[in-house]
Amino acid sequence: MWIGPDGKECTKAFRIQDAAKKYARKQEEDIERGEYIDPAAGKELLQPLGRKWLRLQSVGLTSRERYEGVLRLHIEPTFGHRKVKSVKPSEVAEWLRALSKTHGHSIQSMAFHILSGMFALAVADGVRRDNPAQSDIITKPAPTDDEPREAWTGDRVWAVISAHPAEYELIPVLQAGCGLRESEAFAIGEEDLDLDAGKVVIRRQVARVRTGKRYVFKLPKGGKTRVVPLSPGVVRAVRAYIETYPPRPYALPWLDEHGQVTADEHVCKLLFRWHGDDPRTHGQHIRESSYNRQVWKPALVKAGVIPEPEKGPRGGASRKYRADRADGTHALRHYYSTTLQDAGVSLAGVMAFLGHSRNKRHIPISVRVYGHVTEETFEAARNAIDRSLFRLRPVQDHQADGTETEQAVSQ
Structure with a gap:
């Protein structure tokens, strides 16, 4: 018998009295050293511990849903039925090794982050002494390809833009010219644009809530919202688009950062609508899957970035395009970042315009604390985009008399 840290009497049965006294004395010594583990605590199963860890995370609904999916699909089948105290580092290593054969770096890293967090919670709660996921024998997930992705050139960006149908052509212009994420570009409203000042406020995105399978603004x-510069070239493109496709009010539920849908819908004069043949979706907001399948990838084919889909056994085109991760719309955001940095725009400015957090410890203090974004930063970004994306290019003009003259046009 011994008295636990909570003042309650604890007992454990032994057949030999000396063994019982020795065990009780060890427990008391562990209490004095702050290393006490309740013998009954380690019998807790990992499945409820994982759910407890998930409840304690301060993340948005989208991240919470991703965590829940990885926990349910990749952690609970292997460890959910196990007692917390029973898992060994070698078992975590074997699990990671098996996961690496079937899933990419993103899933591996998230699964490892969750499992490690679960055991860290167990250690903090005094359920076990160590975190088996942090053992020296564990090789943490690492990207299989450490080579930096090649940034697109302005010519390639324009080839893809030009391959878009007219009603969607401004989407890649905003992504390449403002560094917007796809979901942010889909949610731009006319009231977000200050074309005279050359600025746009990024204040919402279109998101899909997996639970309930509905779409929301968030x-x-x-x-955080952010303000991004609009170059004169982007402003001209926006004005021309709005003149052809006048924005109209559009409403979606608003999802707050606690995962709650507000009572009132959020209304904005949405720039982009879906122009498909299906009456159920025509005129509605653009869905990422539809855009990628029916607009983006066909534009990549037309621009010569990826090959044509292979023909199926009956002569029809297969539904799956041969495109890798580097061919996603994020390439336009990468182009924006590279263009600004090559032009000497401050790192603080690039991070602010992209919406990257400066509160992380690995960010140098010169950027975190002393990096400021001024009007000069905005102007430098505008100039960088116009010089790269909207620069004058020579073209041959064929005259009626057969002669050729060279003109300069802006793309």
């Missing part, structure tokens, strides 16, 4: 990634 704050951009990170839960």
Whole structure:
């Protein structure tokens, strides 16, 4: 018998009295050293511990749903039925090794982050002494390809833009010219644009809530709005688009950062609508899956970025395009970042315009604390985009008399 840290009497049966006294004395010594583990605590199963860890995370609904999916699909089948104290580092290593054969770096990293967090919670609660996921024998998930992705050139960006149908052509212009995420571009409203000042406020994104399978407006990634410069070239493109496709009010439920849908719908004069043949979706907001399948990838084919889909056994085109991750719309955001940095725009400015957090410890203090974004930063970004994306290019003009003259046009 011994008295636990909570003042309650604890007992454990032994057949030999000396063994019982020795065990009780060890427990008391562990209490004095702050290393006491309740013998009954380690019998807790990992499945409820994982759910407890998930409840304690301060993340948005989208991240919470991703965590829940990885926990349910990749952690609970292997460890959910196990006692917390029974899992060994070698078993975590075997689990990671098996996961690496079937899933990419993103799933591996998230699964490892969750499992490690679960055991960290167990250690903090005094359920076990160590975190088996942090053992020296564990090789943490790492990207299989450490080579930096090649940034697109302005010519490639324009080839893809030009391959878009007219009603969607402004979407890649805003992504490449403002560094917008796809979900942010889909949610731009006319009231977000200050064309005279050359600025746009990124205050919402279109998101799909997996529970309930509905679409909502919500704050951009990170839960913060931001102001992004509009170059004169982008402003001209926006004006021309609005003249052809006048924005109209559009409403979706608003999802707050606690995962709650507000009572009132959020209304904005949405720039982009779906122009498909299906009457159920025509005129509605653009869905990421439809855009990628019916607009983006066909534009990549037309621009020569990816090959034509292979023909199926009956002569029809297969539904799956041969495109890798580097061919996604994020390439336009990468182009924007590279263009600004090559032009000497401050890192603080690039991070602010992209919506990257400066509150992380690995960010240098010169950027975190002393990096400021001024009007000069905005102007430098505008100039960088116009010089790269909207620069004058020579073209041959064929005259009626057969002669050729060279003109300069802006793309």
